[in-house]
Structures are given as structure tokens and as C-alpha cells.
Amino acid sequence: MPLAFTVLVAVDLAAAGTVIVAERLRLPWWAAAPVAGAQALPLVLALFRPVAAWWLSLAASLPYAIGVALDDSAARAEVPWPWTEPGLLAYLGVTLLVAYRVRTGVSVSQWLLTLLLGGVLTVALSPPSFIGDLLPLAVLSVCALAVGATLRGRSQARRDLREQEALTEFERTRRTLLEERTRIARELHDVVAHHMSVVAAQAEAAPYRVAEPPQELTDSFASIRENAVGALRELRHILGMLRSSEENPQPRHAPQPTLENIDDLVANVRAAGLRVDTVISGEARPVPQRVELSAFRITQEALSNALRHSPGCQAEVELSYGRSGIGIRVANSPAVAGATGEKGTGHGVVGIWERTSMLGGSVRIGPREDGWFEVMASLPTGERE
Template sequence: MTSGQRLDLLVVFVSLVLYAIAWPTLQVTHHVPAGVQPVIAGLAALPLLLIRANPALGWAISAAGALVIPIVYERTGDFDFPWQVVHVMVIMALLLAVSMRAPLPVVAVAWMSTSLLFLADAPGQDGRGWAFGLTVLVLFGLLIRWLVLSRRQLAQQEEVNEVERARRAILEEKARIARDLHDVVAHHMSLVVVQAQSAPYRIDGVSPEAKAEFESIGATAREALNEIRGMLGVLRSDGQLAENAPVPGIGRIDELIEGSRRAGMAVSIERSALPTAMPDTAGLAIYRILQESLSNAARHAPGAAVRVTLTGEDASTVLTVTNAAPPGAPAPATGRSGGHGIIGMQDRALSVGGTLTAITTPDGGFEVRARIPTAPAGSEAHIAPA
């Protein structure tokens, strides 16, 4: 049994006890016909049953009974108070519950109405004392209410702080991993650059073609190393924010194409009606999608020609990367390797409000088409089945 259920049982028990007291003693305080006594006793004691479920409704019933009973039924000669003691106890308990739980306008109405009721019906000058006591009771209930509310807010704030501490710990661990990744990758990529640049001097009889290939490897490795340092190197500096780090954009498309050509790919590019200015996020998305598309074409269609087009349409820039079928036997087209390249490009386009489709062309090649808006939009990215 829960604590709430135990409290409900206690309320029912107390209400029944008070009812058992109010019914037999009603004839001592008021001239009430015997057949009506159970109802009048119920009005005095049973509204207490609502103290947890709806204290405002319970108070309203009890106050209405307190207003009507002195008017309808006369008091006995030995009793000059307008209500039974049970009735007074119940209405005070309900007023306290209202002040602790009901909206503040309801609290104000209940306090004023109850005070006026006692001022009007209490004998002699007792009404003033009762009104003062009821005011103290309401203030006490409000004090408890605000204390409980402040403790609840404090508990919620502590929970938020705990979540924030956990989140900060995760971010710190991710930053540490990123720094380690930067150190490891930067070290090995630096070795690749040094070996590629020094190979023609360390190895005798290197042909001009092999020397050009070594230079291409070194240039590609340097470019990759620069990007890694741009993305992860900022983690080693407390004074530089990641968003201030230089990021590639549409202005570096030619470098990307040239790097692919140095790697032996036959890449052509066409541009038309491009906007004069473009948000950094849109430029970065176009750059990364083109980078991934060229990488996929090199892996899955080696030797195939690749055509890149960049076209400005309305408020968007359309990037299309099409590779022909690979020479010889048909090979899996771009994006069908089971990896995450297409999904990553989809997420990249979606992050700036763009769309992306990836389809197999009729000649066995593959085409990636991305539409990137020059301003954020609410469209969703879609992937066509490959």
C-alpha cells in the first residue's frame, strides 16, 4: 500500500469518526428533526472526505452548510454557538488545505468568505477573534505551501544540475578522445607527407611519373592534415572556439577537384548562375557532399569519368555528381557498399534544410543530386533507393 492510499484511508477513518460524533450530539446543539439529523451531521463532517481530492469543493460544501444551518435550525437554550464543534473543525481543516493547494484567487475567496461568516454569526465579539485566527491559519498554510514549493524547485534544480554535470563529463570525455584522435592522426599523416616528399630523393631511379604520383600523395595528405587540424586542433586551445575555426566552403571546390585529378580521376566541372554570396553552412554542406561523392566514385567506380555541375536555381544551389559505369564488368555503384556515405550526405543536406537523392543511372553509373538552399529551410532530405 502506498503512502497516498494510507492517507486516503486515514481521511476516511477521521471523517467517519467525526460523523459518528456529529450525529448523536446534533440534538444537543440544534433543534433538528430526527429524520434530518443524518443529513445535517453529514454536512458538518463528511466534506472532510474531499480534503485530498478537491479541498476547494469540500470547503464550499462545508461553508454553504455553515451558512444555512444557523438560519434554518434554532440552537438549543444551553448552546449559543451557531455550529457544532465538528463543523468548525472540518471547515478550518478544509480552509487550511485550500490555502496550501488551491490557486491563490480561490484562497482569497475562501479566506474572506469564512472570515465574514464567523464575523456575522459568531456570538458577541467572538467573530473578530475568529477572523484573526482564520487569517493566521491561512497565512500558515501559505507558508507551508511556499516552503514545499521552494523545496520542490530546489530538488528540480539539483536534478538539472546533475544532468548538466553528467553532460559536461560526457563532453569532456569526447573532447579528450578528439584530442587523442587529433594527435594520432596528425602524427601519422605527417609521416605520410614526409615520406611522400622525400621518396624521390631516398629512392634511386624514380621515374617522372612515379615522382608526380609521390607529389600527388603528399599534396593530398597535406590537405587532409590541414582539415584535421582545422576541425580538431581547436580543442587544444582554450582561447579559440570551434565555431571560429576555418571551414572549407564552395570557394575551395577547385582544390577538391584538382586533388581528385592528381589521384588519377577524370573529373570535369561546370558552373552556372551561382549566387555571389552563400551562407557558410550551405558552402560547407556542398563541399562535404562533393567530397564524399568523389570519394565514393573513386572507391566504387575506379577509372570512370565523373561530371560535377553546380547550378544556381531560385534561392538554392544544385550540386550534381555523376559517374559513368566503371570500365569492364559492372561494379557496385556509389553508395551501395553498405556504408554510411549516402546517409551522411543525407544528414548533411538535411542539417541546412536541403534535399538529396542518390540513384543509379540507366548506363550503370551513379548520380548524387543535392539541393542546398542559400537560407535555412524546413524541407526534409530524401534518399531514393539505389
């Protein structure tokens, strides 16, 4: 809408200026039209290139100003100079847009250059009979500069206010998020960490409550304690991340597991009674930490699901290294006859989907035709084929 309106005004000023230039310079309309059009065109250009438009407007005034000054008729002293009336309106419009779009210092410099050019033309063109036109030009230009600078200041103030409101809302949201994370961390510490500490302590003390306990029982309690201590270690790491105010908190309490820890994970699950076969294909190589951690967690969650939902089952774990990604496949058979598995909440499956999606990978989770349950995920490593 502003562009269409400005074009309409410029065309109207150019048409009126053509008639005036043709009459005062005694030119045919086709010769006067470029002179008047050059004075009106900067009004449209100022919407996109305000400084260039000002220079063009200043240069467009010269043909008319020189033509009037060289006229020997006595009526020339009564002719507006160095712009025609429509040209002056176009110049004031350009001045207004320049003051609105650029810094005040630039606008003032351009205003001073305009007065300097008018003074030079007055001195250079004899006789200097047009000095009186500089005063109204200077006053009108100052008014246009003042209006443009005021509008620019108000617009800048509104932008600053919107930015401040957005920043305030962001800080409010961030503070709410940090408070919620702190609350979750506090609950995890007071409830989960307490119970896991109790489990670890009871598992360590249990063998000593029985005289000459079987080695299998001692090993079982040792495995329980080891898992409880490992869970506490990772829980402390998570609590540190939750309490951190950084956007990407770095691990401070314990190193994150990698694919090199898959054997330990499988051994731990075997100690819990799960029969697991592992296969690693392809050439193992370093991969980004986020990919390695996600691959470990997906495998861990799939094996945990097999333990909970299919007691006594047989499981298969396969890791395949490709040129541009890593494939994970974890499958488990149905539970042994007479065993009853736990009913899950689905949070683990959702976690697998989320980890895969964040890395831009793909995942398929569900039963196979032979009755086995299978989790297959493909994680890109960011390397090209």
C-alpha cells in the first residue's frame, strides 16, 4: 500500500512538473517530461535506497535550476528556484523519508549540502537574483527533517519496547524452566536417590546376615549393589545437568557411557538372568558423542524392556557400523512359560523415538512374525557416503 500510494503521488507530481517545466523553459512536453520525472522519481526510490534517492533528487534539480538562471526574460526573478513547485514537494518528501530511514547526523549533513549547493548556484549564476528562495527551502527542509527524525525516534522506541518485552518474556520463561528443573532435581534427590542408597546398603549387608551364604547369593547381591551404585552415579550426573543454568550443561559428575561399554551392559543383563547373544558388524570407529550415547541408551532401554516384559527370554543385540551411520537391532523372544512380565508405561519407547528423531534417524519398534519383539534404529553420524 505505501509503495502504490507513493508511485501514484510521484506520477502526479511528474505530470504537473512536466507542464510547468515546458512552460517556463519553453520546451516541448517530451523534452520537459524527463526533467520533471527525474525530480519525482527519487520519491519512490527513497522507500528502498534513501541516500541514493537524495543524491538523485539533488542532481535532478540542476537542469531546471540552470535553465531558469540562463533565461534572460525579466519574469525569471518571480519563478521558484531551484525546484519547480512539484519538484520541491518531491524533494521534501525525499527529505522526510531519508530522515525517517537514516541517522539524524546523515540527514543534517545532507541538509547542509543542499544549502551549500544552492549558495554555489546563486553565486555562480549571474545575477544572483534567487537568494530569497534559499530561506524558505531551508525552513521547509528543516521541518521535514524534524518530522522524519521524530517519526524515526518513535518507531525506534516502539521497536526497543517490543524487544524488551520479548526479552522479559524470554527471561520469565527461562526462570520458570530453571525453577521447574530445580524442583524435579530436588524430588529426584530426596526420593529416588534415597531409595537407591538404601537398596545399595541393604544389598551390601545382606550376605552378612546369613551364615555361610551360597556363592550364587553373594554374587547376586553384589550385582544388585553394583547396579544401584551405578544408578546413583548416573542420577547425580542428571541432577547436575538439571541444576545447571547453562543451555548445554557439560557433564561434571561422571563420564557418559559409550559403545565400548556395551559389553559391560550385556554382562550386567546376563547376570540378571537374560540370555543375550551379541553381534558387531562393520569396522568400529569413533563417532560423535551424541550418537554414541544415544546408541548405548537405546540398547540399554531395549534390554531393560526385555527383562521387565519377557522374563526368562532370549535376546539378540546387533550393532552394525555403516559408512554414514550406526544400526542398532535388539530383539527378544517371548517370556518363558509361566512367567509374567510387568506392564509398561510406554515412556521407554517414547524415549527411543525422541533420541532417534533428534539425530535425524529412523526407528521401527514392534513384534515380528515369529513372535519376537524387535527394536531397530538407524542413527546417522553426519558422514557422507
